[in-house]
């Protein structure tokens with residue numbers, strides 16, 4: 079697999095203040111890579127460096143096999159960029175804006191533009207000054223996708239879009255990837271990224287905290303567990319749960335007993351990590367009810383934002399993910415509460 083983006087040791091200073099502290103990551107071609115981080119983490123700055131809108135203070139960047147600082151407009155044409163804020167002239171229409179961008183980005187099929195506008199439900203003949211925030215965002219998306227670029231760099235792409243249009247956007251991303259494109263997108267909330275991304279990098283204060291797949295975040299997150307069982311004493315249920323790795327916060331109580339037979343035992347606990355060891359132990363019980371809730375990924379990410387250190391020994395001295403954070407597939411268990 080080739081790599082559409084390779085970033086090594088990326089640093090950016092604005093005046094004396096460094097806001098990116100040596101980022102290392104790579105994005106495999108034909109995948110969706112999401113960067114999430116709170117406001118001010120450095121997502122936009124990273125994207126602007128990739129596009130050579132601003133220049134890094136140190137480090138190297140390769141985009142589609144080229145150094146953006148050398149490659150100029152030829153590389154720019156192969157990229158579709160949605161900036162965080164699209165600056166539009168007031169006295170023009172969406173159609174004129176797209177014509178302007180098409181002149182820069184190269185040949186655009188008018189039929190494709192028409193289809194995208196229809197899917198996004200965007201009136202291209204409306205004056206841009208009359209466009210709502212969501213409609214401006216649609217126009218921004220349209221100009222990023224319209225020339226079928228090899229790489230899409232999308233800064234907070236779902237911002238301002240209603241849920242139906244967000245679904246259209248996710249379909250557009252899937253289709254672009256099916257056609258071989260690579261997508262690099264940012265968000266400050268995981269829920270927007272988790273639907274689209276193969277790999278997620280969490281950026282905090284100009285450093286990558288972790289790069290992992292959504293599946294790994296899911297495994298690292300804490301789930302609530304609740305079940306009822308019959309024919310077992312509460313302390314036996316408690317002992318059984320104590321044997322399961324990742325189970326914590328256990329509370330067991332007997333719901334009813336008739337004096338002759340053991341009643342129903344209700345257990346609540348939290349689980350972080352893999353479910354299989356739990357399932358093996360639970361199979362020994364006579365369950366009458368079982369709920370294992372969806373993991374709270376937002377909470378897992380917020381824990382990482384809050385600066386809880388990684389737990390799997392993957393952190394290097396300078397706080398970055400080990401192995402350059404390059405491989406989707408590594409993760410930390412910083413999200414574990416148990």
Ligand SMILES: Nc1ncnc2c1ncn2[C@@H]1O[C@H](COP(=O)(O)OP(=O)(O)OP(=O)(O)O)[C@@H](O)[C@H]1O
Pocket residue numbers: 092097115116117118119120121122123124162266
């Ligand atoms: N041109 C600039 N001059 C000075 N500081 C800047 C400039 N651009 C960004 N910064 C600072 O760099 C840091 C990172 O900003 P950046 O916009 O990259 O964050 P972000 O993760 O995209 O946040 P947001 O979600 O709020 O857009 C912030 O502290 C910001 O104030």
